[in-house]
Amino acid sequence: MLFSSDEIRTTLQEHLAWWGLTRFASDADYFAWQRTQLSPAELNQLHAQVERKRGGARRDEIAFYDLTARTKILPVLYSQRYEYYGAIGACVASRLGDATKILDVGCGVGILTTFYARRFPGKELVGVDRSPASIAAAQQKANELGLTNVRFECVDVETEPLSGSYALIVATHALVQAEHDPGIPSQTWQTFERARDDGRQSAFEQRTGIGVRLDRLGAVLDRNGRMIVFEKTRHLARRVPFQRALAARGLQLREQPEPIRYQLVEEAADDGPFYLLQQGSEAPLAWNESPEMDEGAPFDRAGLHNTPGDPDAPLYENHWPSAQRVWERLTERKMVQEMNRQESDGRQMHVELGTSEGLAYLYCANTFDQRQLVIVERSRAVLLETYYQEIVGGSG
Numbered sequence: 242m243l244f245s246s247d248e249i250r251t252t253l254q255e256h257l258a259w260w261g262l263t264r265f266a267s268d269a270d271y272f273a274w275q276r277t278q279l280s281p282a283e284l285n286q287l288h289a290q291v292e293r294k295r296g297g298a299r300r301d302e303i304a305f306y307d308l309t310a311r312t313k314i315l316p317v318l319y320s321q322r323y324e325y326y327g328a329i330g331a332c333v334a335s336r337l338g339d340a341t342k343i344l345d346v347g348c349g350v351g352i353l354t355t356f357y358a359r360r361f362p363g364k365e366l367v368g369v370d371r372s373p374a375s376i377a378a379a380q381q382k383a384n385e386l387g388l389t390n391v392r393f394e395c396v397d398v399e400t401e402p403l404s405g406s407y408a409l410i411v412a413t414h415a416l417v418q419a420e421h422d423p424g425i426p427s428q429t430w431q432t433f434e435r436a437r438d439d440g441r442q443s444a445f446e447q448r449t450g451i452g453v454r455l456d457r458l459g460a461v462l463d464r465n466g467r468m469i470v471f472e473k474t475r476h477l478a479r480r481v482p483f484q485r486a487l488a489a490r491g492l493q494l495r496e497q498p499e500p501i502r503y504q505l506v507e508e509a510a511d512d513g514p515f516y517l518l519q520q521g522s523e524a525p526l527a528w529n530e531s532p533e534m535d536e537g538a539p540f541d542r543a544g545l546h547n548t549p550g551d552p553d554a555p556l557y558e559n560h561w562p563s564a565q566r567v568w569e570r571l572t573e574r575k576m577v578q579e580m581n582r583q584e585s586d587g588r589q590m591h592v593e594l595g596t597s598e599g600l601a602y603l604y605c606a607n608t609f610d611q612r613q614l615v616i617v618e619r620s621r622a623v624l625l626e627t628y629y630q631e632i633v634g635g636s637g
Contacts, residue, residue, distance in 0.1 A: 492519070601618070
């Protein structure tokens with residue numbers, strides 16, 4: 242049965258409501274509601290487990306998700322991800338295609354897995370996750386919904402092989418566990434290009450766990466099977482090695498990746514592209530290893546002016562990769578001071594103070610794709626000089 246985008250969104254909202262999830266527009270409203278749903282002891286336990294999870298130990302991560310699967314805590318905690326479920330659930334549901342056997346990796350408590358099973362009763366779904374309590378909660382909810390086309394298994398893909406064979410594998414927020422890993426640096430601070438370095442690629446795959454996870458998924462993916470992938474890989478230093486890991490295992494783009502943005506209550510989330518992939522595609526699309534250059538303030542030299550009502554604002558400020566393109570176009574550019582150094586995390590850093598057509602500018606760049614350009618009137622150059630000294634004096 243085919244569903245329109247509007248039908249999918251409507252039924253998904255009804256499904257989230259059945260799970261007890263509530264959408265909030267403000268953090269104040271959410272946390273006020275949270276305090277009415279959970280006791281002080283439960284909140285303290287939850288906060289303590291969050292802190293332990295940040296340490297990165299596998300047992301603490303599993304313990305955190307076991308805790309959040311509890312009946313009282315589940316709807317409260319996962320309501321923060323209401324918009325995530327809405328955005329990703331709709332994208333996945335519209336791309337399940339004709340696959341009849343589907344594996345959902347890192348399914349958690351099964352919120353989206355049970356949605357796919359409800360919407361597509363002719364498909365067989367298997368959800369796997371490493372949290373025993375999450376799997377138990379998922380199976381219980383599936384039973385309450387009377388679903389016979391979905392089952393759940395407790396499997397840690399990083400340490401255990403998978404069984405079966407699947408025409409489609411869905412992996413959203415399940416493959417790249419080290420979400421703060423900086424990735425692989427560019428060749429120099431002046432470029433966004435990355436050399437093909439097998440050693441660095443292998444180290445990235447090992448640090449993030451992506452290598453072993455992809456290998457285990459590939460072992461159960463049908464020949465010419467498809468994968469749907471969405472991870473926290475927006476930054477180019479992470480996106481490039483992530484894409485190279487996919488391509489190295491014969492996974493090719495079936496459609497152009499789609500940037501997905503959603504809200505975590507008030508906080509904007511911008512995790513990275515949404516990928517639809519196919520094993521051994523005969524006419525693969527090209528992988529894009531360029532940064533998102535359409536972000537950042539547009540530059541109009543003739544129209545530079547102070548922001549109305551804010552005389553302290555710079556004439557121009559850009560913190561996106563496109564700042565490099567603007568910096569390159571500055572005419573009559575004269576460097577006043579410059580600093581180049583290697584930071585403790587391995588990145589090369591460049592900071593430059595200069596003038597252009599009677600204006601003063603500060604430009605920062607590093608090999609992890611961060612760019613910043615600030616332009617002010619020449620009479621306010623001392624502000625940039627102070628900023629320059631703060632950056633130069635900072636530790637790596």
